[in-house]
Amino acid sequence: MPQTPPEDVRILLFDVFGTVVDWRSSVAREVAPFLARHAPGVDPTGFAVAWRRRYQPAMEAVRSGARPFTRLDILHRENLEGVLQESGLDPAAIDAAELDQLNKAWHRLDPWPDSVAGLARLKQRFLIAPLSNGNIALMLNLAKRAGLPWDAILGAEVARAYKPSPAAYLNTAEILGLAPGQCMLVAAHNNDLAAARRAGFRTAFVPRPTEHGPGQKTDLAPEQDWDAVAESFPALADRLGCPG
């Protein structure tokens, strides 16, 4: 398995939810005060997981062409109403401004402990940017709060396509004026890396074995011979020859 990328990689593009930040415990923390007020019996982590469960189906409506491109903040807001109903709450009975504020839980996700230090090292050798399905405002607010030192905010809203659609990767490379092979996706998810590789990207796998909590069964190991595999962002910086 080649552990050093070709010399011509210019930019590292990062999956964010799960790879750079811990969405599960962060969303649970953010929804806890809301649930304590409105539904004291509902478990915050369960609520976070149920909210996230609606993420792929909502994007699939866009990927399939059934719906025009719609940014993730809007999909999250729709999904929030669904999960509230699922939890026995009537969204129409709650102040809309309070729900808008709750929806911004996704703008306040904590990075994994190694993310910021690893990105700072990787940035010394490469351009670094998110290639997330999160929209620009979400990614920008999240980065400012967490101190993620991106060179740019790219992703689905810029490419006008949700991963793993090929256009999400190909449009990003085209916008950057780069060949796909000059772009490397860094992700904790084998399916994201597989789609990036099909688009011609280089690939780096950084497993996040607690993304889904204790007992996680998926994405614990590489499913293909990704160009790089590392257990953390600083370890990836070592693999890619970045200064310490």
Place this chain on the structure above:
Amino acid sequence: MPQTPPEDVRILLFDVFGTVVDWRSSVAREVAPFLARHAPGVDPTGFAVAWRRRYQPAMEAVRSGARPFTRLDILHRENLEGVLQESGLDPAAIDAAELDQLNKAWHRLDPWPDSVAGLARLKQRFLIAPLSNGNIALMLNLAKRAGLPWDAILGAEVARAYKPSPAAYLNTAEILGLAPGQCMLVAAHNNDLAAARRAGFRTAFVPRPTEHGPGQKTDLAPEQDWDAVAESFPALADRLGCPG
């Protein structure tokens, strides 16, 4: 003239060509070796100014609706062929790869001496991003080379509209999830600020009296009561209450 913005400004959006970077002397420097090879009699600064003269007419074709949105790298490349012909050179007789490389002169512009230090201070209190007519790749490469510490790369390509069209400002605010009044444009050009103000933005004027070389006649003074006026980015940081 109010010198302190309302507390609700969240992001400073910057004009770049002329406001953050010195395009004129930088492009002259970048074209000089090319001209020495192909047209030793042509003055590099004159060539830079002639290239820039084609900038507004090219964007006007997009603003008027005569042409779909086309990123600036492509307009610059077309304009380069025009200015080569104007200089007595046949673009078809020159290797296309050499012209592509020359076109990237606009990715290698030097910041004004105060830009980087001022942005670093402004970034401590505000989100900061370019709102330039330059495309994403151009702005990203320019920022990486010059060390401009942007939080995001915004601008015409993200908004799908060229300044001073209202959509360039309004779409940017909408993408950010902000009201126009939460956005402040920082620019050395009164007409850019006037358009931003019409869109509801706050405004800051930082004159750059040598942008057009010695004898500059325009944009030496504010033409309206802009929300802030400062002679440099660090002075703007002082006005806006940013930590030293």
